[in-house]
Amino acid sequence: MTLTAPAAAPPAQSRRPPSRPPVRPLRILLHVFLALVALGWLLPLALAVYASLRPYEETARLGYFSLPEHITLDYYGEAWSQAELPHYYLNTLIIVVPGVLVTLFLASFTAFAIARLRIPGRKVLLVVFTAGNLLPPQVLITPLYTLYTLIPLPEWLSDSQSLYDSYxxxxxxxxxxxxxxxxxxxxxxxxxxPEEITEAALVDGASVWKRYWRLTLPLCRPVLAALSTLQFTWMYNDFLWALVLMSSGDKLPVTSALNNLRGQFFTDYNLLAAGSVLVALPTLIVFQLLHKQFVAGLTLGATKG
Structure with missing residues (x-):
C-alpha cells in the first residue's frame, strides 16, 4: 500500500482577500443625503441643549452661536419648579398610557379580524380605516367641541359633568x-x-379569542413595540386637542407647561430651552428603551410577504 503525500498548501502570496464591490456614486449621495437629514433633525435639539446651559445675559451679549464663557445647570432646576413639571408629567401619563394601551388592543383585535377571519368586505374596511387618517383634524375642531359639551358624564368622571374638559x-x-x-x-x-399556524390551531378547536390572544398576538411583539413607540410620541407631543377640549389649566398635559415659563413682558429663551429639553426627555428615554424592537418591527413588516 502506497502512501501519497498531502497536497501542498498554496503559498501565502497567492491568497488574495476577496475584492470589495465598487462604491457607487448614487450610494454615496444617498449617505450624504441621510446624514444631512439627520443633522437637520438633531441640530435644533443640540442648539436647545447648548442654550439651556448658558446664562441668558451671555447669549444676549455674544449670540447663541458663540463659544460659552459659563456653563450652568441652574436653568433645569428653575424650569422644573417654575413650570410645575411633575404635576404636568402626571397629567400626561393619565392621558397617554391608557390611550396607547386601548389603541393597540382595539387595533390589534380589529387587524386580526381583517387579516385572519373571512369577513365580507374586509378589504373595503381596511381602506376606510386608512382613508380616515387622511382627514385633517382641524376641520373637526368645531363639531367636536360642540359634541363634547353635549355628552354628559357623571361628576366623579368629569368635574364639568360633560365629556368636555375631562381626561x-x-x-x-x-x-x-x-x-x-x-x-x-x-x-x-x-x-x-403563515396561515398554517392559525389553521392548525383551528383544527385543534381553538376559539377566535385563543387564536388572537395566545397565538397571533405574541408573534406581533416587534410591531407592537414599534407602534407603542410611535403612539407614545404622538400622544405625548400633542397640544392641539388639549387646547381645544380642555379648559382647566391643572389638567393640561406637559406640553402646555412651557407656557408657565413665559413672562408677560419678557421671556428668557434659555430657560424655555431648558424646559423644552425636560419636556422632550421622556420621549427620548422611551425610544432608547425600545429602539431595537422599533427597528425590528419596521424591518420585519417591510421584508416579509
Missing part, C-alpha cells in the same frame, strides 16, 4: 385618530404570519 375625552380623541393607522400597520403585518 376621558382627550383619551377618546387620541384613540379615534390613531386607531386607523394602527389597524393598517398591524393588518399588513399579520398577513405575513
Amino acid at each position: 376621558l375625552g382627550l383619551i377618546l380623541i387620541h384613540v379615534a385618530f390613531q386607531f386607523g393607522f394602527c389597524v393598517f400597520v398591524m393588518a399588513n403585518f399579520m398577513r405575513t404570519i
Whole structure:
C-alpha cells in the first residue's frame, strides 16, 4: 500500500482577500443625503441643549452661536419648579398610557379580524380605516367641541359633568385618530404570519379569542413595540386637542407647561430651552428603551410577504 503525500498548501502570496464591490456614486449621495437629514433633525435639539446651559445675559451679549464663557445647570432646576413639571408629567401619563394601551388592543383585535377571519368586505374596511387618517383634524375642531359639551358624564368622571374638559375625552380623541393607522400597520403585518399556524390551531378547536390572544398576538411583539413607540410620541407631543377640549389649566398635559415659563413682558429663551429639553426627555428615554424592537418591527413588516 502506497502512501501519497498531502497536497501542498498554496503559498501565502497567492491568497488574495476577496475584492470589495465598487462604491457607487448614487450610494454615496444617498449617505450624504441621510446624514444631512439627520443633522437637520438633531441640530435644533443640540442648539436647545447648548442654550439651556448658558446664562441668558451671555447669549444676549455674544449670540447663541458663540463659544460659552459659563456653563450652568441652574436653568433645569428653575424650569422644573417654575413650570410645575411633575404635576404636568402626571397629567400626561393619565392621558397617554391608557390611550396607547386601548389603541393597540382595539387595533390589534380589529387587524386580526381583517387579516385572519373571512369577513365580507374586509378589504373595503381596511381602506376606510386608512382613508380616515387622511382627514385633517382641524376641520373637526368645531363639531367636536360642540359634541363634547353635549355628552354628559357623571361628576366623579368629569368635574364639568360633560365629556368636555375631562381626561376621558382627550383619551377618546387620541384613540379615534390613531386607531386607523394602527389597524393598517398591524393588518399588513399579520398577513405575513403563515396561515398554517392559525389553521392548525383551528383544527385543534381553538376559539377566535385563543387564536388572537395566545397565538397571533405574541408573534406581533416587534410591531407592537414599534407602534407603542410611535403612539407614545404622538400622544405625548400633542397640544392641539388639549387646547381645544380642555379648559382647566391643572389638567393640561406637559406640553402646555412651557407656557408657565413665559413672562408677560419678557421671556428668557434659555430657560424655555431648558424646559423644552425636560419636556422632550421622556420621549427620548422611551425610544432608547425600545429602539431595537422599533427597528425590528419596521424591518420585519417591510421584508416579509
